[in-house]
Amino acid sequence: MEWNAGLARPVALAELGERYRHYRLGDPPAEAAMAGSLRRWGQLAPVVACVREQRLEVIDGFKRLVAARQIGTWTSLSVRVLEVDEPTAKAAILGLNREQRPVRELEEAWVVQGLVRDDGMTQIEAASLLGRHKSWVCRRLALLEKLSVAVKEDLRLGLVGPSLARELTRLPTGNQEAVLALVRRETLTAQQVNGVIDLLQGASQEQAAFVLARPREALAAVQGVPIALRDPRLSRAGNWLARHLTGALEGLVRVENWLRTPNERELHRQDRELLQPLLARVGDQASVVAELVLGPECKRVRMP
Numbered sequence: 001m002e003w004n005a006g007l008a009r010p011v012a013l014a015e016l017g018e019r020y021r022h023y024r025l026g027d028p029p030a031e032a033a034m035a036g037s038l039r040r041w042g043q044l045a046p047v048v049a050c051v052r053e054q055r056l057e058v059i060d061g062f063k064r065l066v067a068a069r070q071i072g073t074w075t076s077l078s079v080r081v082l083e084v085d086e087p088t089a090k091a092a093i094l095g096l097n098r099e100q101r102p103v104r105e106l107e108e109a110w111v112v113q114g115l116v117r118d119d120g121m122t123q124i125e126a127a128s129l130l131g132r133h134k135s136w137v138c139r140r141l142a143l144l145e146k147l148s149v150a151v152k153e154d155l156r157l158g159l160v161g162p163s164l165a166r167e168l169t170r171l172p173t174g175n176q177e178a179v180l181a182l183v184r185r186e187t188l189t190a191q192q193v194n195g196v197i198d199l200l201q202g203a204s205q206e207q208a209a210f211v212l213a214r215p216r217e218a219l220a221a222v223q224g225v226p227i228a229l230r231d232p233r234l235s236r237a238g239n240w241l242a243r244h245l246t247g248a249l250e251g252l253v254r255v256e257n258w259l260r261t262p263n264e265r266e267l268h269r270q271d272r273e274l275l276q277p278l279l280a281r282v283g284d285q286a287s288v289v290a291e292l293v294l295g296p297e298c299k300r301v302r303m304p
Contacts, residue, residue: 008046011079013068016049017057023093023110024062025156035067038074046078048096050089056081059089060096087119091129105162106155109140116141139166148173151180159260163190163253170197175208182212183257190253195219241293 037044047061056079058065068074084092090111115126116137123141127134143162144152146169154160160168164183167190168176179200183193192215199211199218211218234242267275 008078008080010076011047011049011056012076013065013074015056016047016065016077016079017052017055018062018065019052019057020059020089020093021062023090023114024107025104027063031063031066031070034063035070038064038067038071043068043078046080048080048082048092050082050084050092052089057089059092087115087121087126087129090114090119094130105140105143105165109143112137112140113144142166142169146173148176151176154180161253161256161260164193164257167193167197171200175200178212182215186215187254187258188215189250191250192216192219195222245289 043064045061045064047058047064049056049058049061051057059082061077061079064077068077082089082092094108094111112126112130115121115129116123121129123134123137127137130137143155143165147155147165151160151165151168151173155162155165160180164180168179171179179193179196182188182196186192188196196211196215196219199222200208203211
């Protein structure tokens with residue numbers, strides 16, 4: 001669908017509903033920044049809404065709506081109205097944000113669940129509507145329907161990353177919190193988490209207890225020292241590069257899991273100021289490597 005369809009017109013704030021807001025995560029800092037932008041520059045882009053039960057319901061622009069209400073002197077916003085059915089309205093929540101702030105996987109999961117469970121669409125139909133593969137839809141559903149309540153709450157709060165959450169969906173809900181605690185305590189890499197979950201599947205109670213108590217020893221006993229496999233599709237140089245890029249990625253994933261661990265990720269303001277040049281250098285170096293491998297026209301692609 002062409003998301004830019006529809007004419008914009010001023011609408012009073014009181015006439016704008018928020019029935020679709022539960023498909024988006026709240027972001028108070030971004031809302032405060034938006035309020036500052038409205039005060040300084042005014043409204044740069046219209047809010048997008050659709051008509052439901054004779055009322056305009058916002059599907060994109062929740063931060064602008066919250067910010068306008070916070071300011072107090074704003075009484076209306078420019079609104080573009082789309083004529084869409086219920087499934088397409090949900091798809092628009094993702095489609096309208098695809099070129100802006102990356103939609104978080106949990107938000108994608110909420111939309112997918114709404115399409116499949118509330119609107120009665122098949123997973124193939126939902127995938128077609130969203131322009132995705134069926135496996136993408138399956139993974140998003142699993143984030144909501146195969147995770148324990150506690151893990152889902154940590155995912156919502158940003159204390160668990162989507163990659164780790166997907167790994168945890170391979171376990172029964174009763175075992176997920178124990179493995180999450182293990183990952184935080186031992187700061188396991190993504191490869192180690194995958195191996196631990198492999199070991200726990202089909203393990204006896206005694207074996208599971210050993211894996212949870214001494215994960216690295218359990219992995220070494222079963223797998224030995226991990227050996228990077230050669231990809232037959234790649235040249236010798238390509239395999240060398242893949243091995244080193246995988247090692248760098250594993251290190252970054254380990255840092256991410258550490259930063260998402262409660263009570264461990266609290267950094268002081270001075271820490272952030274001193275680490276900023278190092279983080280900038282990491283990003284710059286990654287861009288340099290990508291350009292050397294893919295060429296100067298390379299663009300960052302978000303993996304599904």
